[in-house]
Amino acid sequence: MAVSKEQVLAALARVPTPGGAALTEAKVLSDIVVTDGKVFFSITVDAAAVQSWEPVRTAAEAAVRAIPGVQSALVALTAERAAAAAGARGPQPAQAATPPGRPAHPADRVPPGIPGVDAVIAVASGKGGVGKSTTAVNLALGLRDLGLKVGILDADIYGPSLPKLLAIKEKPQTIGGNRLKPISRYGLTVMSIGFLIDEDTPMIWRGPMVMSAITQMLREVEWGKLDVMVVDMPPGTGDAQLTMAQQVPLKGAVIVSTPQDLALIDARRGIAMFKRVNVPVLGLVENMSYFLCPHCGERSDIFGHGGARTEAEHLSVPFLGEVPLHMTIREKSDSGLPVVATEPDGVHARIYRDIAVNVRDQLVTGAGAGRAAPKIVIEA
Ligand SMILES: Nc1ncnc2c1ncn2[C@@H]1O[C@H](COP(=O)(O)OP(=O)(O)OP(=O)(O)O)[C@@H](O)[C@H]1O
Ligand SMILES: [Mg+2]
Numbered sequence: 001m002a003v004s005k006e007q008v009l010a011a012l013a014r015v016p017t018p019g020g021a022a023l024t025e026a027k028v029l030s031d032i033v034v035t036d037g038k039v040f041f042s043i044t045v046d047a048a049a050v051q052s053w054e055p056v057r058t059a060a061e062a063a064v065r066a067i068p069g070v071q072s073a074l075v076a077l078t079a080e081r082a083a084a085a086a087g088a089r090g091p092q093p094a095q096a097a098t099p100p101g102r103p104a105h106p107a108d109r110v111p112p113g114i115p116g117v118d119a120v121i122a123v124a125s126g127k128g129g130v131g132k133s134t135t136a137v138n139l140a141l142g143l144r145d146l147g148l149k150v151g152i153l154d155a156d157i158y159g160p161s162l163p164k165l166l167a168i169k170e171k172p173q174t175i176g177g178n179r180l181k182p183i184s185r186y187g188l189t190v191m192s193i194g195f196l197i198d199e200d201t202p203m204i205w206r207g208p209m210v211m212s213a214i215t216q217m218l219r220e221v222e223w224g225k226l227d228v229m230v231v232d233m234p235p236g237t238g239d240a241q242l243t244m245a246q247q248v249p250l251k252g253a254v255i256v257s258t259p260q261d262l263a264l265i266d267a268r269r270g271i272a273m274f275k276r277v278n279v280p281v282l283g284l285v286e287n288m289s290y291f292l293c294p295h296c297g298e299r300s301d302i303f304g305h306g307g308a309r310t311e312a313e314h315l316s317v318p319f320l321g322e323v324p325l326h327m328t329i330r331e332k333s334d335s336g337l338p339v340v341a342t343e344p345d346g347v348h349a350r351i352y353r354d355i356a357v358n359v360r361d362q363l364v365t366g367a368g369a370g371r372a373a374p375k376i377v378i379e380a
């Protein structure tokens with residue numbers, strides 16, 4: 001039986017708010033998305049009032065879940081001043097130190113960590129299609145090969161890639177009604193909005209919904225104990241990405257770029273964005289760096305290889321490595337068989353593992369170490 005938006009609104013009309021008005025009258029609701037028996041929406045309130053609204057969020061979830069036909073309800077509480085709102089849920093945020101005499105700026109606040117997760121890192125780029133998702137998956141597998149317990153979160157809610165890149169078709173199970181059990185693949189703990197929505201269902205995400213979905217996937221999924229969570233970010237450096245970078249408790253960001261100048265300009269924008277929100281840039285990966293002919297093995301620098309290394313020096317960010325443009329990487333990646341997992345002895349797997357070593361080193365002793373050092377232990 002299909003659940004309608006009207007049924008959801010009727011249920012919410014019976015939920016009272018701290019001011020006494022019904023939830024539907026309080027002008028705090030985002031658009032309500034109902035898909036396949038799953039209901040998502042957010043309640044946006046003033047940051048100072050967040051605590052008193054938490055019971056409303058819980059009651060709203062319970063009311064929606066009681067509607068016949070509803071399989072799950074995910075309701076997020078967001079605040080007008082986003083950074084402050086995050087502190088209202090889960091453990092208190094580890095605040096970055098504010099130099100004396102300088103007023104605290106929202107960018108100085110680190111959102112609360114995810115219980116059990118030591119380090120969250122973003123894989124980002126200024127521009128789309130440069131190979132972020134492919135890099136994120138193989139980097140996660142490379143970190144796994146270093147003996148770390150690794151999770152991967154697909155934060156690209158507009159175009160989730162992980163269901164395809166990891167050939168995942170199953171839906172996550174719910175635990176106790178409102179928490180989701182992530183999917184396991186190749187030893188990675190995986191979550192993507194693509195597991196919850198139909199690939200063919202076009203979703204219209206409005207501002208608060210985006211944050212709500214990301215918050216749910218970070219905080220209402222049983223990630224368990226992880227040394228590193230790799231977040232595959234959506235492309236671009238707009239407001240959505242900036243907010244996301246602020247909401248996710250990032251230890252650092254890996255920027256992926258192709259060697260062409262244009263992509264590098266975008267990469268520069270990506271770096272600037274993370275710097276703006278005080279997230280350390282762990283380094284730059286040059287993807288599609290050079291072309292290795294699959295027949296003769298000859299190498300050609302079709303995109304003008306080396307741009308990212310020079311650029312990294314220029315911007316004083318570490319250079320993490322270069323990945324060739326290779327048919328195997330594309331074919332394997334697009335058929336859900338990432339090279340590091342399925343050709344572990346191959347040349348490409350080695351390249352990604354070397355990048356993983358560089359990323360781990362940056363987290364432990366480099367750019368990421370200053371931001372509440374992760375508890376990653378280097379094995380000799
Ligand atoms: N080193 C590589 N060699 C060959 N093909 C690659 C390489 N890296 C990525 N690709 C291919 O390029 C395409 C885009 O890659 P991917 O989806 O990882 O990019 P993205 O930056 O995440 O894109 P979007 O911005 O859409 O999220 C895919 O078909 C992928 O298989
Ligand atoms: Mg992608």
